[in-house]
Amino acid sequence: MLHTVNKSSFERNSLQTCLNTIDDSSVILFIEDGVINAANNTKSSMIADLATQGRVFALQGDVEARGISSKLADNIKLVDYAGFVDLVVKHGTAVSWV
Amino acid sequence: MATKKFMYLNRRSSFGTVYAIESLEVVLIAAAFEQDVSLAFMDDGVYQIVEGQNSDGIGMKNFSKTFHALGDYDINKLYVSKESLEERGLTESDLMPLVYEDEDDDWAEKPSIKIVTNDELTAIMSEQDVCLSF
């Protein structure tokens, strides 16, 4: 499955709830304000393990728009919209954590 | 028409935003398509099905009553997050007693609500073909 998260963990618990129910083969893509979760900050530990496994992606346009390109946490993979489409194709059912 | 597994993810309470009632509207329509439908209530979404909602004071329709009709619409898989309930100081007894009549068991009345842990919910979600978030 592909889980998209579009909220900052400083605003809502969408990422936490996503993490609570994500299975071992699923990946996470941060979009919109969700990319704030991809920045290196006090909540980065939430996704550190998954990122190490190469299972955390962030939408490049949203990262750049928010000025956090140079502040990304370790092992976050950036994708463009075509990459987003590929993730949906590759990972089956898409779940949006809004 | 092929049968797919549809899950409706409900994570917000009843009246603050339109999502809860318009989610229920989709569910009622979806029933006519004879798909495999389940509803998940997580986070503040668990408040959608607590007993004793009364919206008279806010001038809005009390659509919590409509959840009681879901059994008649053959929608009887309502998964409620155990952790979300606990975080909010709620237990199963705070929820509406939603039931359906089991055609395969001489129409015996059975509970539609199932309290599930995060791990159980993970397994259920993994089987879904379509997830609609509200």
Place this chain on the structure above:
Amino acid sequence: MKFAIQVNEGPYQHQASDTAFQFAKAAIENGHEIMRVFFYHDGVNNASRFTLPPQDDRHVVNNWASLNIKDADGEPELVVCIAAALRRGMLDESEATKNSIEGNNLHPAFRISGLGQLIEAGIQSDRLVVFGD
């Protein structure tokens, strides 16, 4: 691959419809099919032909129209939920006439239909992706 998209938020208020548009555009450019975009909740406001953004802003409604998403018979597959639309004052000519209201605001690249269209899109597509708040 055949995609369906659900858009739950209005334009300009939330990024959801912009992201959905960029996703749809990228999918089409990469050889996929968008079989239907279903607009629900405040998402129905993406269909207003009265939308007039300032010249230096993107035009969300025209963006959708530019994707030219239609079925084999040429009918628009940018579908606006009728229940959500009527509640929010989004009307096509037929609904306006039926309800004795003068004028209508649905952009011709869109059509109004029932919630069944969302379920059907979920059944017929390979993937349904939700964009919302």
Place this chain on the structure above:
Amino acid sequence: MAQICGADVDEEGFLVNLKDWTREIAIEMGKSDEIDLENEEAELYSERWEVLNLLRDYFEEYQIAPAVRVLTKAVGKKLGKDKGNSKYLYTLFPYGPGKQGCKFAGLPKPTGCI
């Protein structure tokens, strides 16, 4: 906008404000569809009211107008198995038990109108 007994109705004849409903309105709606809901001696009079009352009770309880198959099930359960079929309900309300029945009973259009 059209009116029946002073109450606004939409283009399909449904009440705009459900609180306006009265028995007289139902009778008037019946007349325009050539269905007698007034005269107790009329054919199917009590059978029709039995279903209309059930529809009103259903709406009071669940806050929705039932889809036809749900109505059929409810009729079978409450009014007897022999009545819980769409043939019987169409005999009572030839334009559709969901649509015509809900209209007479002062309910919104049923969910499940796809």
